[in-house]
Amino acid sequence: MKTAIACLGLLLSSTLDAIEVEYSDHVFVPGHQSLQYWLLPSPVPTPADNPQTSEKIALGKMLFFDPRLSGDSNMSCATCHNPMLAWSDSQSVALGYRSQKLTRATPPIINVAYNHLQMWDGRLRTLEEQALAPMEAQLEMHANLDEKIALLQSIEGYVEAFSLAFPDEAISKQTMAKAIASFERTVISDSSNFDAWVKGDKNALTRVEIEGFKLFINPQKGNCSVCHSAPNFTDDGFHNIGLASFGDKHPDLGRYKQRPLNLMKGAFKTPTLRDVALSAPFFHDGSAATLTQVVKHYSDGGVVKTNLSPNFKANQLSEDEISAIVAFLNALTSPHEPIQLPKLPQ
Amino acid sequence: MRRITLPILLLSMTSHISLAEEYVVSQKNKSFSEDKISINVGDTVHFLNEDPFFHNIFSLSDEQFFDLGSYPKDESRSVVFDTPGVIEVECAIHSKMFLLIEVKKSENK
Numbered sequence: 532m533k534t535a536i537a538c539l540g541l542l543l544s545s546t547l548d549a550i551e552v553e554y555s556d557h558v559f560v561p562g563h564q565s566l567q568y569w570l571l572p573s574p575v576p577t578p579a580d581n582p583q584t585s586e587k588i589a590l591g592k593m594l595f596f597d598p599r600l601s602g603d604s605n606m607s608c609a610t611c612h613n614p615m616l617a618w619s620d621s622q623s624v625a626l627g628y629r630s631q632k633l634t635r636a637t638p639p640i641i642n643v644a645y646n647h648l649q650m651w652d653g654r655l656r657t658l659e660e661q662a663l664a665p666m667e668a669q670l671e672m673h674a675n676l677d678e679k680i681a682l683l684q685s686i687e688g689y690v691e692a693f694s695l696a697f698p699d700e701a702i703s704k705q706t707m708a709k710a711i712a713s714f715e716r717t718v719i720s721d722s723s724n725f726d727a728w729v730k731g732d733k734n735a736l737t738r739v740e741i742e743g744f745k746l747f748i749n750p751q752k753g754n755c756s757v758c759h760s761a762p763n764f765t766d767d768g769f770h771n772i773g774l775a776s777f778g779d780k781h782p783d784l785g786r787y788k789q790r791p792l793n794l795m796k797g798a799f800k801t802p803t804l805r806d807v808a809l810s811a812p813f814f815h816d817g818s819a820a821t822l823t824q825v826v827k828h829y830s831d832g833g834v835v836k837t838n839l840s841p842n843f844k845a846n847q848l849s850e851d852e853i854s855a856i857v858a859f860l861n862a863l864t865s866p867h868e869p870i871q872l873p874k875l876p877q
Numbered sequence: 878m879r880r881i882t883l884p885i886l887l888l889s890m891t892s893h894i895s896l897a898e899e900y901v902v903s904q905k906n907k908s909f910s911e912d913k914i915s916i917n918v919g920d921t922v923h924f925l926n927e928d929p930f931f932h933n934i935f936s937l938s939d940e941q942f943f944d945l946g947s948y949p950k951d952e953s954r955s956v957v958f959d960t961p962g963v964i965e966v967e968c969a970i971h972s973k974m975f976l977l978i979e980v981k982k983s984e985n986k
Contacts, residue, residue, distance in 0.1 A: 551906050551928055647973050750929065757930050766907065768971045792944050792969050794933050841931035841947040842970070 562731025591714030623817030688876020743859025773833020
């Protein structure tokens with residue numbers, strides 16, 4: 532097994548395919564080979580038909596922050612995915628068109644470049660597919676994209692930016708989506724204290740944070756990494772985690788609408804935990820205000836226990852163990868440069 | 878990187894001239910051991926979980942719908958494929974897992 536672990540770092544440096552490492556095979560020494568599978572691959576994966584360019588990223592950033600691309604010209608992508616609030620909105624559930632309450636929390640866009648599927652229920656595959664969906668949704672940005680394309684075509688600065696980003700293509704839904712997706716792929720969290728510790732910085736984590744990591748990956752304790760797995764702290768999977776809201780008269784069935792299997796009733800995508808400390812409230816319904824509440828929820832085995840994910844185990848953690856896991860989660864925050872807002876062409 | 882295991886076991890010779898074969902496709906590291914296999918009508922595929930957590934293998938394909946439910950490490954569930962066609966197999970829990978099974982009409986049958 533040790534030989535196998537020795538190969539893991541090399542194998543995982545260029546792929547997101549998961550390797551399952553037994554808890555007992557970990558050596559909790561900073562920089563140890565058995566920990567390297569937690570590092571995210573770099574550069575971020577990009578589709579063959581939309582490689583990253585600085586021109587596309589710059590254009591995508593303008594589109595992302597431009598409120599004129601909504602029905603009332605007052606909401607941008609950044610209204611909900613606000614960089615000042617860790618690319619989310621601090622609301623329990625998102626507020627859409629004319630402040631209508633939607634049914635799910637705004638997922639942060641941090642590390643969405645690594646997602647296998649997009650949205651809480653995984654209904655969209657690529658960022659290019661996802662980028663325009665909230666813009667067109669009647670309950671969200673409520674935009675008529677044909678009108679918005681005409682608007683962009685009428686603004687000289689946008690015509691120039693599109694020309695630089697897509698020299699051989701017109702301003703279209705496709706080029707808008709490609710540009711926004713390219714910008715979103717720059718929102719990355721991969722340099723937390725945990726990452727520094729994995730790379731060998733022995734001072735990067737405290738004793739309690741290391742203890743929290745051990746509990747996090749121990750199947751007999753936190754059992755967190757069974758779903759929040761390496762390297763992006765997600766299994767790209769769908770789980771019913773026993774939230775109280777699943778007991779509602781007409782609960783949100785989540786993934787079930789995409790994959791009508793009993794197990795998928797009330798199942799939602801496992802979110803990344805990178806930068807998680809910045810994005811309260813938590814869960815798809817925003818029902819947990821603190822990370823301590825989140826960990827306690829799992830420790831208690833959930834509230835509504837029908838149709839729970841089979842990988843969910845109630846392990847009854849002590850208060851100290853819960854605190855240690857929370858300390859570890861707080862060590863997953865990367866330092867970020869303040870976002871430089873774009874000047875929008877008029 | 879993906880460990881490939883596709884042991885092909887001769888199962889039985891029926892009273893007819895047909896040979897029904899059995900295949901084992903394992904689930905390891907949140908992947909199927911194969912991306913695509915080709916079998917004949919009447920063959921059986923055993924879906925063996927080798928991961929230390931549950932999988933839930935299913936297909937919504939028109940030719941053959943099945944939901945094997947959730948099962949843990951070292952357990953398997955089996956499907957006899959009785960309709961020709963291309964069957965898409967997934968894990969409900971782990972969205973990256975995907976397997977195509979080409980079910981061919983056996984010339985021997």
